[in-house]
Amino acid sequence: MTRSSKNRWKGLACFLLFLCLFLFTVVYTQCDPVLFWKRRSHLTDLLSGMFPMDFAYIPHILTPLFYTIQMSVTGTVIGSVLACILAPACAGSMDFPKWIRYVLRFLIQILRSFPALILALCATFLFGLGTFAGTFAITLYTFAIMTRLTYQDMEAASPLAYQALRTMGVSRFPAYIHGLFPEIAPSFFTNALYMLETNVRHSSILGYVGAGGIGLLLNEKISWLEYEKVGAILLVLFLAVFTIENLSRYLAALIRKECTLKKKYIKLLLFFLTALFVVCTITLSPPDFGRTSLQTMKNMFSGFLSPDWSFFFSTKKDGLFTLILETLCIAFAGTVIGTVFSIPLSFVNTRRFVPGSVAFIFNLLIIAIRSIPFLIYGLIFIRVSGPGPFTGVLTLSMCSIGLLTKRFTEALDAIDLKAYRALLAMGVHPVPAICHGILPQLKPIFISIFLYRFDVNIREASVLGLVGAGGIGAPLIFSMNQYAWEKAGAILLGLILLVWLIDMISVKINHIL
Structure with a gap:
C-alpha cells in the first residue's frame, strides 16, 4: 500500500472516529431538533418582545x-x-x-x-x-x-x-x-x-x-x-x-x-x-x-486541599464522573455544531469572497452574536428547550459561531488565493474551487482553532449549570455558596484534570498537524 493510500485510510478512520464521538455526544446530551422546532415560538416571542426597545x-x-x-x-x-x-x-x-x-x-x-x-x-x-x-x-x-x-x-x-x-x-x-x-x-x-x-x-x-x-x-x-x-x-x-x-x-x-x-x-x-x-x-x-472571615478562608483552602474523595470517585448519576462526562459532551457537541455553521459564515464575512456591503452586514451579525454573554444565551434557550444539557449545547453552539467565525475569517484574510483564482480561471465553480484550492491550506489552521475553542468551551460549559443548562456548574457553585468546600474541591480537581487532559490531546494533535 502506497503512502498516499495509507494517509487516505488514516484520514478516513479519523473522520469516522470524530463522527462517532459527535453522534455519541449528541445522543448523550439529548439533542432534539424536533423539540426545538416545535417550541421555536418561545424564541421568536422573546425576540419580538425586544422591539421596540425601551x-x-x-x-x-x-x-x-x-x-x-x-x-x-x-x-x-x-x-x-x-x-x-x-x-x-x-x-x-x-x-x-x-x-x-x-x-x-x-x-x-x-x-x-x-x-x-x-x-x-x-x-x-x-x-x-x-x-x-x-x-x-x-x-x-x-x-x-x-x-x-x-x-x-x-x-x-x-x-x-x-x-x-x-x-x-x-x-x-x-x-x-x-x-x-x-x-x-x-x-x-x-x-x-x-x-x-x-x-x-x-x-x-x-x-x-x-x-x-x-x-x-x-x-x-x-x-x-x-x-x-x-x-x-x-x-x-x-x-x-x-x-x-x-x-x-x-x-x-x-x-x-x-x-x-x-x-x-x-x-x-x-x-x-x-x-x-x-x-x-x-x-x-x-x-x-469587613465581611471577610479568616475561618471561612481557612475552611475554603483546607476543603480545596482535602477534597471529598467519595464524591470524586463516584460513578452514580449525581457523581463527579457523570457530571464531567456531561460537561465534556456539551462542550464537544456545541463546538462541532458551531464549527459547521462558522465555516460558511466566514466566507461571507470577508471581502475577499463577497462584495464589501455583504461582508459588512455579516460582520455586524457576527459581532451581534458575539456581544451577547453565554449565560444570557442559556437563559434564552432554556425557554425553548427546557433545563438540561440540550440547552447547554445550543448555548455553546451560538457562542462558538460568533468566535469561530471571527477566527476563521482572520485565517481566510491571511491565505494565498492563487490556487483558488487559477481554478476559477479554468471555469471551475466557486464551491469546488474553495474545496480544492482553499480548504486544504486551511485544514491545519481550522483544526487548531477548533481545538482552542473546544478548550474554551470546556470552561464555559462548567458554569452553564448556573442557568439550568446541564454540566458541572450548578453543583460547583451551589457547593461554594453552601460552604461545602470538600465537595467543591473535588469538583475543581476534576475540572483541572479534565482541562489538563484536553490540553495534552490538543498538543498531540497540533504536533501531528
Missing part, C-alpha cells in the same frame, strides 16, 4: 456598562503586564532553573482551568462584593491565558539575540526585554487586545456572583419578562463590543505596521489609552474586608 432605559444601563469596561480594561492590562514579567521563567528556551519553570507552569495550568465566573465567586469571599473582586478575577484569568501564550511564542522565536546578550554578561530580564521581547511583541499585543474583547464578555456576567457588571441587570430583566429593556441592554452591549473590536483591530494593524500614524497622533493615542486605564483603576470599588 430607549428611555439606556441611562440606567450606562453605570453597569462602565463597571463592565472598567473591570475588563484594568484586569486585562494588569494581567498582561504580569504575564510579560513571569512568562520568561516558564519558557523552555530561557535559562531559568527548571524547578521554577515547572512550578509556574503548574500554577498556570490550575488557573486557566477555571472560568472567570468561578474565579470571581472565590474573589467575593476574599474581597467582598463589588468590582474589585471582578477585576481581581479578570486579572487572574488574563494572567493565566497570556502567560501561556507568551511563553509558547518565546519557545517558537529565535533565541540568538537573547543568548548573545547573556554571553556578554547581561542579566536574564534585560536580555529578555532587549533581545527576545521585540520579536514577540506584535503577537503579545495582539493577544492582549483579543483578551480585552473576550474579557468584556466575561465581565458582563460577573454580576451573577456579585462581582459587578451588567450581567445582573440582564438576568433581572429577563426574569421579569421586561424584554424591551433586555433589547436596550443588548443594544448598548453590542455598541460597546463593536467599538472595542474596531479599536482593537486598528491598534493591531498599527502594531503589525499594516498602517501608519503620525507621531503626534500616536502620542495622543497613548495618552488616551493610559488615561483610560488610570481612570478605570482608580475608580474601582475598594475591597470590603
